[in-house]
Amino acid sequence: MTTKIIGTGSCPGERVVTNDDLAKIVETSDEWISSRTGIKERHLTTGLGTSGMAARAAMLACENAGIRPEELDLIVMGTSTPEYCFPSGACQVQAAIGAVNAAGFDISAACSGFVFALMTAHSFLKSGMYRNALVIGADDISKLVDWSDRKTCVLFGDGAGAAVIKAQEDGCFEGMMGCDGKKWEVLTCQARSGGNFITEKKPDLGYIYMDGQEVFKFAVKKVPECIRQVLDANGVGMEAVRYYILHQANERIIDSVAKRLKEPLEKFPMNIQKYGNTSGASIPILLDEMNREGMLNRGDKIVLAGFGGGLTWGAILLEW
Numbered sequence: 001m002t003t004k005i006i007g008t009g010s011c012p013g014e015r016v017v018t019n020d021d022l023a024k025i026v027e028t029s030d031e032w033i034s035s036r037t038g039i040k041e042r043h044l045t046t047g048l049g050t051s052g053m054a055a056r057a058a059m060l061a062c063e064n065a066g067i068r069p070e071e072l073d074l075i076v077m078g079t080s081t082p083e084y085c086f087p088s089g090a091c092q093v094q095a096a097i098g099a100v101n102a103a104g105f106d107i108s109a110a111c112s113g114f115v116f117a118l119m120t121a122h123s124f125l126k127s128g129m130y131r132n133a134l135v136i137g138a139d140d141i142s143k144l145v146d147w148s149d150r151k152t153c154v155l156f157g158d159g160a161g162a163a164v165i166k167a168q169e170d171g172c173f174e175g176m177m178g179c180d181g182k183k184w185e186v187l188t189c190q191a192r193s194g195g196n197f198i199t200e201k202k203p204d205l206g207y208i209y210m211d212g213q214e215v216f217k218f219a220v221k222k223v224p225e226c227i228r229q230v231l232d233a234n235g236v237g238m239e240a241v242r243y244y245i246l247h248q249a250n251e252r253i254i255d256s257v258a259k260r261l262k263e264p265l266e267k268f269p270m271n272i273q274k275y276g277n278t279s280g281a282s283i284p285i286l287l288d289e290m291n292r293e294g295m296l297n298r299g300d301k302i303v304l305a306g307f308g309g310g311l312t313w314g315a316i317l318l319e320w
């Protein structure tokens, strides 16, 4: 038993914010941001929030898959920015779309969230426990950003992407996940923590902290490594891969991964210029755009690869 993606959907944040808009609030420029990252603009949510964007992406994915929400058995959502500690974002989506027969939970793996969520849902399908699952990557990352810190605030955007997957006998779906907890301090955002009646402190709340150069070095080394690992484990050569759909964190990271794999940049579609880094949402948003633009043909082999805080990484080889 294996897994096939049968439909996709996406929903970016409602408001477009350009590099020039950011130059009005911090000392930066369109030239600096574009040349260092490839980002021209990003979308920020002004009302929908994580679960609202996720529910819209989920409905579109169900429509695209030709499946009714009641037919879903499972919802797995990769997010670092749920609105509540509990309930999970997946439960909010379940209610919003009427997926009354689905179990749901969230996965916390930062920008690798969609890949980890997809691997998790795939494992349930492969085991025979469920047949239809909805996998979401959704983040309202703008609420974790310190908007006075130019080193990070120019990088991120909000959005959600979703895919409906189905169990089936034939096809190809193989992947790996990894993490290096020793490097957790390189990319962090503290949750509400450290306060109770004994400490007489109010819990602290954090903003995103990132050692950009460490993250950059990690990504350009680890992403090609995990892609090679998945391809080698399945005896698939790089010439057989139609597209590498990477987490959209920085155009220069993607360029560098392409060079290290000695693969042409045309195999690495990008939409970072429009959305910035949408964390767990970046891979499914890009996948949905490619699907709707007719770039994917049934039988194409594609690789998804995510990386982010944790540090975490993961790659999936699948047949469209």
Ligand code: COA
Pocket: 027, 028, 029, 032, 033, 036, 037, 111, 150, 151, 152, 154, 210, 211, 212, 213, 215, 216, 249, 250, 253, 277, 307, 308, 309
């Ligand atoms: N606008 C203008 N100048 C800026 C700036 C901004 N938005 N942000 C930083 N700078 C300045 C710095 O203050 C520094 O100035 P200084 O030399 O006077 O101190 C200079 O630009 C260089 O900063 P540095 O941090 O060395 O830049 P960089 O070339 O490493 O690029 C990143 C910074 C963040 C773009 C880059 O490190 C990166 O992309 N890292 C990976 C981040 C990532 O992908 N994270 C998410 C992973 S999921």
